[in-house]
Amino acid sequence: MGKIKELQTSLANKIAAGEVVERPGSVVKELLENAIDAQATEINIEVEQSGVSSIRVVDNGTGIQTEDLGLVFHRHATSKLDEDDDLFHIRTLGFRGEALASISSVAKVTLKTCTDNEEGQEIYVENGELLNHKPAKAKRGTDILVESLFYNTPARLKYIKSLYTELGKITDIVNRMAMSHPDIRISLVSDGKTIIKTNGSGRTNEVMSEIYGMKVAKDLVHITGDTSDYHLEGFVAKPEHSRSNNHYISIFINGRYIKNFLLNKAILEGYHTLLTIGRFPICYINIEMDPILVDVNVHPTKLEVRLSKEDQLFELIVEKIREAFKDRILIPQNDIDKLNKKNKVLDNFEQQKMDFEKRKQQAAQTHHDKVQRSDGETEDKAFEQSAPSEAMTTNNFNHSYIKEEPYSDDAYTQSQREILFDMDDVQEASVDQLDDTSDVKGSVSQDPTRRVPYMEIVGQVHGTYIIAQNEQGMFMIDQHAAQERIKYEYFREKIGEVSNEVQNLLIPLTFHFSKDELILIQQYKEELDKVGVHLEPFGGHDYIVDSYPVWFPKAEAEEIIKDMIEYVLEHKKVDVKKIREDAAIMMSCKKSIKANHYLKNNEMADLVNQLRETEDPCTCPHGRPIIINFSNYEIERLFKRNM
Known part of the structure; x- marks a missing residue:
């Protein structure tokens, strides 16, 4: 049987x-x-x-x-x-x-x-x-x-x-x-x-606010894009809300939640240097496509799928996330509790106008009463002390921030003090009202198109952090991270212009490979030659390298060559762009100002001015924040002036 x-x-x-x-x-x-x-x-x-x-x-x-x-x-x-x-x-x-x-x-x-x-x-x-x-x-x-x-x-x-x-x-x-x-x-x-x-409103950002809270939902940025095969839509949170694992990355294909290593990598590549190493973003991305381009039948739980034209989708995700943050101010604020925070300035303008009109009417009534018992000079002074001038108030309504009088207890300044403004509002604000201090020693030049706002240099803490101020509050700037960003963008551009000229090594480098690695090395040897890494057989399983590209940092040439070969063995391709990127990051870090290095006011102002000219002035190449903002409201709360 x-x-x-x-x-x-x-x-x-x-x-x-x-x-x-x-x-x-x-x-x-x-x-x-x-x-x-x-x-x-x-x-x-x-x-x-x-x-x-x-x-x-x-x-x-x-x-x-x-x-x-x-x-x-x-x-x-x-x-x-x-x-x-x-x-x-x-x-x-x-x-x-x-x-x-x-x-x-x-x-x-x-x-x-x-x-x-x-x-x-x-x-x-x-x-x-x-x-x-x-x-x-x-x-x-x-x-x-x-x-x-x-x-x-x-x-x-x-x-x-x-x-x-x-x-x-x-x-x-x-x-x-x-x-x-x-x-x-x-x-x-x-x-x-x-x-x-959930309320079934059809708005994904409302669902995300229910899941992640209003603080994250307020900092979500909408992204959308198309290719001939894909339609992408979603929300990505600002880098300051990053997490320690990728659990908060949600990718959907035609409404189906999936896990895909390559698409996760595309999202991280989109954030690029905005995220600290080892940190992951909060994001929701839905991809609509013809079902024939995706095989959802490769796993019983249907979480893993296979995609056609993955490279095209990869580039679309990277491009749209970078576009989302390209012109946004990403200066994080400190985490002091904001119980009385108002999210948008415009929501409060009408109330402020009403408060001002009420104040003005009260002043006018006081004026009228005093006419009957005192001279006109006293009356005019009483009115001036009761309310700010109409011209000044109108100007304030056209600006994204209002000068606060932190020690005044009257109703008008109290209503101002309760407003805490978003950096996005500041970005859209008119800068006509700012004082022209570009020629003052120790001041940062003013330019409304830049993502770093106008600020005046105040001093330095421990030779490490630059202190600056403007009408939004106080700013702390990490001088090492700031110069790292400046030099990184400089080196990135210069390295990209360098040809594949090589420099000979006095003592060749020797590399030993296993049999399976030898097969890969032989397969990708031409690609390595194109980027200036010439592997020569040296008998058995050994290869030698006797030269390296001139754009390699001299002190790290051996380390970079090893990394390139390991990258080929792991990914089975040569990514010159990534290697040059890593080299630019390494050089910028080693050549930047270190901690405990004291600067003069004009040197600090010059550093911040250079930072304002960069593409991404809010994070260093490793993703750490460069600038942190303490609003006037938060500072007052620290000193119990505004409860």
Whole structure:
């Protein structure tokens, strides 16, 4: 008798469940995708004990017809595919027909459903078998309850993490689904407590504010772009909101959340030197494309996909993120609590005008009363002291900041003091009102087109940080980081102009490679020759290099050559642009002012003026901030002058 036999259906489903249903979050993901495919506009998720005890998903979608209920929990039963060609034009989130069969094989499932033309139905499935089917009262849509997850596979149950960890995974899945489908009202309730609730407005940035908070949402920048094959749209947060891991990068293709190393790399390349090494941005990117360009059927959980024309998409992402931050002021403010902050100046102009008019009327009334008991000179002085001049106030309304009188307690200056302005508002502001101090020693020249605002040099702290001020408040400037940025952009330009001239080494460098590395080296030897790295056989597995390009920093030539060869072995290509970029960063760092180096006021002003001429004056090449702003409001709060 033969040894090969076909597995029982229940056993096959449990094996499949090991790939599809890894944890409670996997169940939530699959049921959410089914609800979205059913054209639901409202989806409510309830979990008990982080989904281990029960998961309930209720939607108002199209529902399931009575005649289909017998097949719902069969493996590879789906309404999404009819022919082989359909596999290459997939626009739905679920299509493999594995989810419900896998879930029912490791849990107890109760499903209620109702369509427009039929009465409600209820079925109960346990261990993959349909045990009960009866009519039931149900609203249009589907209500599915999953209980006792992994009750019959205790080996998997013991690998469930803590309840907090599992709830975090569920929350993360719901967050991403909500971002990619902002037009659907989605709520998540855990043990009776609401965790997430979106309004279905269709605005992704509103969903992101619900997830990441208003502080991040306020600093989101919208990006959009097209090629012949791709349409890209999304939001990227300013670099100051970076995180220590890439968990906050959300990429979607045709509304499907995916993970893709190359696209993650494109996002980081887009931020370039705006991010510190080891930091990652908060961003949401949705890519619309013809389904034939993407294969979503390469992994059971459908998280990993294969893309056509990846290079084209890579360049589009890099270009649009760089454009998003190209002309923006990215000077971070310190993290003092801003309880009374007003987000936009324009929202407060009308109130200020009303306050001024009220103040003016009160002054006029005072003026009128005093006419009857004193001379005109006293009256005029009383009016001048009661309100600022109309011309000055009108000027202030045309500017993005107002000179504050921090020691005054009158109502008008108090209303001014409560306003804390965004740097974007300052960028759009008129600069006509600023004093012309460009010729004063120790002042930074004024130019409204630059991303570093006008400021006056005050002094230096520990020979390391430059202190400057303007009407927005106080600024601290890292002098090393500032000169690093200046020199980096200079070296980057100069290195790019250098030809492949080489300089001979007095003592050749010797490199030893393994057999598999030798194959790659031989394959890419011509590319290495083109960038000035000439590898010559030296017997056995050894190669020597007896010259290097003149644009290499002399002291680091050996290190750069090693890096180039290692880059070829790892990435199987030669990236001259990246190598020259790294060289420019290295040279700028070593040749910049160090800490504890004291400068004169005119030297500090000259340094900041040069910084204002750079393309990205807000971060050094390593992504560290160069300038930090302390607003007048924050300084007053530190000294308890404004509570």
